[in-house]
Amino acid sequence: GQQLNQSPQSMFIQEGEDVSMNCTSSSIFNTWLWYKQDPGEGPVLLIALYKAGELTSNGRLTAQFGITRKDSFLNISASIPSDVGIYFCAGQRNTGNQFYFGTGTSLTVIP
Amino acid sequence: NAGVTQTPKFQVLKTGQSMTLQCAQDMNHEYMSWYRQDPGMGLRLIHYSVGAGITDQGEVPNGYNVSRSTTEDFPLRLLSAAPSQTSVYFCASSYRVGGGYTFGSGTRLTVV
Numbered sequence: 001g002q003q004l005n006q007s008p009q010s011m012f013i014q015e016g017e018d019v020s021m022n023c024t025s026s027s028i029f030n031t032w033l034w035y036k037q038d039p040g041e042g043p044v045l046l047i048a049l050y051k052a053g054e055l056t057s058n059g060r061l062t063a064q065f066g067i068t069r070k071d072s073f074l075n076i077s078a079s080i081p082s083d084v085g086i087y088f089c090a091g092q093r094n095t096g097n098q099f100y101f102g103t104g105t106s107l108t109v110i111p
Numbered sequence: 112n113a114g115v116t117q118t119p120k121f122q123v124l125k126t127g128q129s130m131t132l133q134c135a136q137d138m139n140h141e142y143m144s145w146y147r148q149d150p151g152m153g154l155r156l157i158h159y160s161v162g163a164g165i166t167d168q169g170e171v172p173n174g175y176n177v178s179r180s181t182t183e184d185f186p187l188r189l190l191s192a193a194p195s196q197t198s199v200y201f202c203a204s205s206y207r208v209g210g211g212y213t214f215g216s217g218t219r220l221t222v223v
Contacts, residue, residue, distance in 0.1 A: 004153070033212075040216070041217070042115075042201050042216050044214070048210075090154075098156055098159070100170075101155070102153050103152065104153055
């Protein structure tokens with residue numbers, strides 16, 4: 001199946017620091033989504049991107065749809081303890097209805 | 112609105128047993144899907160449906176059946192459980208293809 005590579009796999013940061021993570025693919029996607037998953041819960045949609053080069057913000061979160069359409073980036077500014085969780089990217093190709101998910105980036109924020 | 116409701120939250124099965132994982136949404140979403148989540152593997156699509164009466168296979172469909180008789184419900188059936196099906200199962204729905212999913216809170220299944 002399609003593999004989306006997320007990096008880093010895990011991050012340990014101090015409260016107040018900025019965070020950057022990315023997602024890359026060997027295939028072109030026409031939609032990128034970013035989700036956050038808290039322990040014991042389902043993923044919750046953070047940001048959706050539909051156009052190459054698009055930059056979209058949701059509060060302290062900013063995501064970008066890569067120009068090559070093979071990658072996407074998520075930044076979190078001024079991290080706080082409630083940012084802790086696993087962040088997943090998901091991409092959809094032009095054909096078919098299937099979204100492919102990355103393996104996740106685990107974020108730990110140290111107060 | 113309840114969103115996407117999954118039952119049960121936890122289940123232990125013996126190898127060879129069958130069961131149905133329930134999923135219901137009250138948002139009138141046409142698109143529904145089932146994912147399984149395993150450590151280090153992310154979420155992998157099992158089956159999906161673009162509307163009542165229409166289903167299709169995802170990445171890992173073997174050992175699972177689905178049906179979509181109504182817009183609201185999308186049950187996942189395990190016909191003969193195997194230890195390899197131990198996982199956390201998520202149901203998700205979307206108002207349109209390409210739209211962001213709303214996920215249920217998951218069913219944690221252990222097959223012994």
